[in-house]
Amino acid sequence: MNKLEGKVALVTGGNSGIGLATAKRFVAEGAYVFITGRRQTELDAAVKEIGKNVTGVQSDVSKLTDLDRLFATIEKEQGHLDVLFANAGGGEIAPLGAITEEHFDKTFNTNVKGLLFTVQKALPLLPEGASIILNASTASRKGTPAFSVYSATKAAVRSFARNWTLDLKERKIRVNAISPGVVPTPGYNLLGLSDEQVQEFVDSQAITIPLGRVGTPDEIAKAVVFLASDDSSFVNGIELFVDGGMAQI
Ligand SMILES: NC(=O)c1ccc[n+]([C@@H]2O[C@H](COP(=O)([O-])OP(=O)(O)OC[C@H]3O[C@@H](n4cnc5c(N)ncnc54)[C@H](OP(=O)(O)O)[C@@H]3O)[C@@H](O)[C@H]2O)c1
Numbered sequence: 001m002n003k004l005e006g007k008v009a010l011v012t013g014g015n016s017g018i019g020l021a022t023a024k025r026f027v028a029e030g031a032y033v034f035i036t037g038r039r040q041t042e043l044d045a046a047v048k049e050i051g052k053n054v055t056g057v058q059s060d061v062s063k064l065t066d067l068d069r070l071f072a073t074i075e076k077e078q079g080h081l082d083v084l085f086a087n088a089g090g091g092e093i094a095p096l097g098a099i100t101e102e103h104f105d106k107t108f109n110t111n112v113k114g115l116l117f118t119v120q121k122a123l124p125l126l127p128e129g130a131s132i133i134l135n136a137s138t139a140s141r142k143g144t145p146a147f148s149v150y151s152a153t154k155a156a157v158r159s160f161a162r163n164w165t166l167d168l169k170e171r172k173i174r175v176n177a178i179s180p181g182v183v184p185t186p187g188y189n190l191l192g193l194s195d196e197q198v199q200e201f202v203d204s205q206a207i208t209i210p211l212g213r214v215g216t217p218d219e220i221a222k223a224v225v226f227l228a229s230d231d232s233s234f235v236n237g238i239e240l241f242v243d244g245g246m247a248q249i
Pocket residue numbers: 012013014015016017018019036037038039040042059060061062087088089090091110114135136137138179180181182183184185186187188190
């Protein structure tokens with residue numbers, strides 16, 4: 001029995017990394033999936049890779065008019081939304097002393113403002129019992145050199161999950177955060193690191209993780225399927241760490 005049979009899902013930032021892996025799992029579990037991203041070429045490639053039961057809608061989560069167009073498309077094509085994975089996000093390295101206003105605005109506009117308005121604008125389409133999953137990070141509770149602005153956005157995301165369970169209480173909509181640990185994706189190169197630097201980082205992190213290795217996007221996707229499906233029907237407001245134990249020690 002498929003875990004998401006007949007469900008309609010949205011994965012923001014579904015053209016790469018964790019979002020793409022999750023969109024694939026959602027479709028494999030019987031859902032119809034909308035994916036988004038700013039880059040049209042990557043979006044088209046992802047739609048092709050997923051292969052069926054998927055629509056790509058080019059949109060930037062930090063632009064409210066793009067979000068309006070996204071939800072108008074979902075309403076027109078499917079009429080409602082059962083599962084929302086607010087995943088689009090990212091960060092760049094900037095140590096305190098070198099943080100610019102542009103760095104701050106870009107990170108908060110995507111990870112916090114974009115995520116908030118994605119969820120808020122989705123509300124009219126969500127039926128009773130819908131599931132919202134917010135992509136936070138182990139950075140929500142751990143310190144990382146030169147990554148404070150990103151980490152602060154993820155602490156905000158974690159807080160949203162706590163508060164929104166209360167705001168959505170009457171509608172029985174569940175809101176949970178998922179916090180991946182170290183999971184190499186194309187996003188790591190976007191941090192401004194070369195492949196060699198990414199590998200060095202991965203090796204340095206693996207020895208700090210109780211399981212002795214970093215994770216894969218599909219390992220995060222499987223946990224998102226759990227939070228999206230009825231298997232987690234009594235799980236609400238949590239932060240599910242999928243990190244090999246890294247943030248637990
Ligand atoms: N990988 C990890 O180790 C890790 C750990 C903890 C948390 N996370 C979180 O996981 C999420 C996905 O990251 P990833 O590692 O899978 O990186 P990724 O491969 O770079 O994917 C990021 C996705 O977000 C989209 N995106 C970025 N800014 C956007 C915007 N303004 N509007 C719409 N889409 C946007 C990107 O598409 P476009 O560029 O085309 O817009 C892309 O699809 C992020 O929220 C990240 O913070 C990742």
